[in-house]
Amino acid sequence: MVKIGVTVFPGSNCDRDVYNTFKTKLHCNVNYIEERNKIKNFDAIIIPGGFTYGDRLRAGAIAAHSPMMDKIKEMADNGIPILGICNGFQILVESGLLPGALMPNKTLKFVCRWIDVIITNNKTPFTNLYKIHQKVQIPIAHGEGQYVIDKQTYTEAKNNNQIIMKYDERENPNGSMDNIAAICNLRGNVMGMMPHPERASDSDLALNGFSTNAIFVFKSLINYINRN
C-alpha cells in the first residue's frame, strides 16, 4: 500500500483535509509527520496548506528553516516525490527546493475561488494521468501567490519543462509571471502548486457544475509510486 506522509507544522490547516482525502478517497496508508516524529519509509511527502508559524516574516519562511525541512531535503535528494500545496509551495520556495519566490497577490487581497488551470507538462509524478493542455478546475485560496522568478532561471525552468500548470491567461488571479500555477525542480520530483487539489476531490464539493478532475494530481502520484 502506498505510504504518504503529511507534514504538520504549527499553523498548518489543510493537513487534515489532505490526510482525509488520501485515506478515505484514495485508500492510502497516510501518516501525519510532526517535528518530533521520525520520518522514514514514506513513498511521498505532502506539505499541505495553512499558515505555518502564522506566516510570520513571510509565508512559509519559518517552516522552511525548521529541522523537519532538513529531513525533507534529504528525501528530495533521494528522489522521493515531494508535493507542496499553497503554503507548502511557499515553504518549498523559501527552503530553496524550488526556484523563484511567492509575493503578495497583485490585488494585495486574499483570493478564494474556483479557477481553471492548464496542465503544461504531463510527464511528472504529479500529472502523469492528465492529457497535455488539459483544463482542470480547482480552488485557490491565498494572499501570497504571485509567482516571480528571475529571467535566467525562468529560461532554464522553461527549457527544462519545469512549468507544470498555468492559470488561464484571462483570469490570472494573483499576477504570477507567465501565469505559472505550479513548478517543479530540475529533477522533477519536487513540485509546488498554489491551487488545492484536495478541495476538488469529492463530487459534494463541486455541486455548482464544477468538476473533480483535480484529484488526478493525487492519483498521478499514486500511479507513479506503483509503477516504480
Next chain:
Amino acid sequence: MIILNKFEFEYLKERLNREPNELEQNIVNAEWSEHCSYKSSKIHIRTLPTDGDRIIKGPGFDAGVLDVGDGYVITVHIESHNHPSAVEPYGGAATGVGGVLRDILSMGTRPIALLNALRFGNVDSKNISLNKKNQWLLKNVVKGIADYGNCMGVPTVGGEVEFDSSFDNYCLVDVASIGHGKLNNLVKNKVKEDDIIILAGNSTGKDGINGASFASSNLEEENRSAVQIPDPFLEKILQECALEGIEKKCVKAMKDLGGGGLSCCLSETADNLKKGFEIELSNIHLKQKDMTDTEIMISESQERMLIITSKKKKTKLFDLFEKYGIRYSVIGKVNDNKNLLIRKNGQVIATMPAKLVANAPLLDRSSRKPHYLDNIGKLFKEPRIPKDFNRLILSMISNPNICSKKWIYQQFDHEVGIRTVLKPGFSDSSALKLDNGKYVTFNLDGNSKHCYLDPYQGTLGCLAESVRNTICVGATPIGIVDHLQFGNPENEQVFWTFLESIRAIRDFCSFMKIPVVGGKVSLYNETKSGGIKPTPVIGAIGLIDDKSLIKLPTFDIDEGIFIIGMTFDELGGSEYYEYCHKIIGGTVPKVNLGNQKKIVETVKKMVRANLVSAIHDCSKGGLIVSLMEISIQSNLGFVVDMDKIPTSCTRLDHTLFSESHDRFIISTKHHEKVKDFLVQKKIPSAEIGLVTGDKKCKLKLNNKIVIDLQLSEIIKNHECSLLDILEKNVKETT
C-alpha cells in the same frame, strides 16, 4: 472607571454585609456591565421557546448544542463586536471572530464554519467624506475577519451585508460559527474539590481593559485601548491543543475568556459548576509587570482559555501544552464553598459568593411606542411611477444592498475543511457536510429598514426569510439563533422596539415549533448622531439527511417558471422606496404565521417529491431581483408575463419590487403536476413564464414586452457594482 450605580452598589453591599473593596467593585463592575450580565434584557429573553428534540444545550452556555444523530452534535453561536469594530475595524472584527471560535471550542467541538452579518453606512452616497469613512470601516472589517478565519483554517461560508445611513460612522459586525464533534467528547463541566484551574494561551496584558464596559455605553469617544489585539496563530495552536486534551480526557471543564476577562470567566464558571474557586493572581503569566490587580482581573487579552483538570490528569495536559508550545499557569483550585476567592502572594484581596457576582440585579425597563413611527406615517407619500423600467432594474441590481458581494466573500477562504457544499454567492443558505453523511445549513438574515418601520413585523420577516432560505436548499429548520442589536435601552422608545422584536421571535418560534438555541444582545449601539435602526439578525440552522434533496437556484432551458405566494402592496422599508426613491415609510411586509407555515410546508413537500428544479425565495428587492439572481446563476434568460402574477398591487413597479413574504420562485419540468399540487393545497400561485436560451430577460404586460434586458448587462451591473465603488476610491487616493 466605576459604573456601578448607587442601587447596584447598595445591593452588593447588602448582600456582602460589608463595603466591597475597590478590586471587588471592579470585578463586579465588569460582570454587571450590560455586555456581560444582560441586565436589561434577561427577563425578556427568558421567555423565548428553547425546547426541542435535538437540543442538548440551549441558550445560556458558550454555544448551543444540537443532536444531529449517529453520535454526533453540532454547536452554534453568534457574537458581535460592534463597538470595538467601530473604532478599530481590523482588530475589532478579527477578535470578534476569535471570540466566537473559542465559544465553539469551549463546548468541546471543532469549529467547521464561520458566517458574518455586516452593517455599514452607505458607501455610495453624495457625501464623499462619509463614504470614505464607511468604506474604510468595511474594508478593514472584511480584512480582519479574513485574516483571522483564514489563518485558523475555519471556512467563512456565508453571510449578509446591509448598508443604511443609520450605521454611518459605525458598523455592526456579527459573526457566527458552527462546531461539530462527537456527542461523547462534549466537555462535561463537572468538577470536584481540589481540581486544578489553569489559564492557558496568551499572556494577560493591558489590552482590552474595560472592553465590556466600553461596549455597554454609547460610543461617544473612540477608546482604542479598550480594543483587543488579535493573534490567530496562537488561537490555532491553542485550539489544536485543547481538542487533543479533550480527546485524551484531560479536560473536566473549559471556558473561554472574553468580555470582562477573568472576572466574568471565573465568576460565571464557578457559579455554573456550583463550586468555589481559590485563585492566586501572582501565578498568572503577564505581558507586562506593572499591572494592577484590577487590570489583571478585567484585561480582555485574547486567545486565553480557562481549563479545569484533575490532579491525576494534569501531567498529561502539561505535556500537551509543551508539545504545542502553549504558555500556561496553574492559577488555583476548586473547592466546595461557592466563593470566588482571589489571593495575591497568599494575601486574600477579594472574596465574594460566585453566584452574587455572576448574577447582576436584573432590570425591568420601561418602554413606550416611539414618536418617529407616527411622524413617518403622517409624512409618507407614494412616489411617482418611473418611466424607464429597464434603467430602473439595472439600477436596482447594482444597489450595494442587492448586488453581488463577491468583493467581500472572495477574501474569505470558504473551502478549507473540505465540507463546503453550498458556497457563498451561490445559494440561499450555506451547507456543510458532516461526519455522519448529513449536511448542516446555516444562513443569517436581518433587515433594519423593515424593523425600523415596524419592529414586530420586521423581525417576523427576518425569521420567515431565514426559514425560507433553509427550505430553499432542501433542509429542515432545527434551530434559530438571534442577535438583537439596538440603541440605548435606557431610552423608553428604543426599549419598546427591543420588546417588539422579542415578541416576534417568541410568537414565530412557538408557532413554528423551532427552538431558539442561542443568542446575544448588543445594546447602546449609538453614536453622536443617534441610535441605529433596530437590527435583529436571525440565523437559521437546518439539516439535510440526503444529498439528493439539496437544491440550487439554477434554471434549465425550457423549464416553466412559477411564483408561489401572493404579492401584496407592501413597499415600506423596501429597497425600491429607500434606494430608488429615498423614501422612508409605507406598509412593511407582514407575515401571516398560518399562511407562511402552510406555504413553507407545501414547498418543502414539492422539493422532497422532486417536482422542483430551481428554487429561490423572494426578499430584498422583490420578485424581479429573485428572477434576475436565478438568471445570473444559470446564465439563462427568461420571459415572464406580469399579468399572471397573483397580486393586489395596481402599479407595475410595486408588483416588481414589493418585498412581501412567503413567496418563492421555482422552475420545473413538471408543469401540470406542480400546478395540480398547488391548486390542491390552495396556495396562491401561477405559472408566469419560461426559461429561455437567448440570454435575454423579458417581461410582458398586456401582451407587450415592457422590459427587455441583455443578461450580460445585468451580470455586469450585479457583479461589478461593489467592486467599482470600493476600488475606484483606491485609484483616486493613490
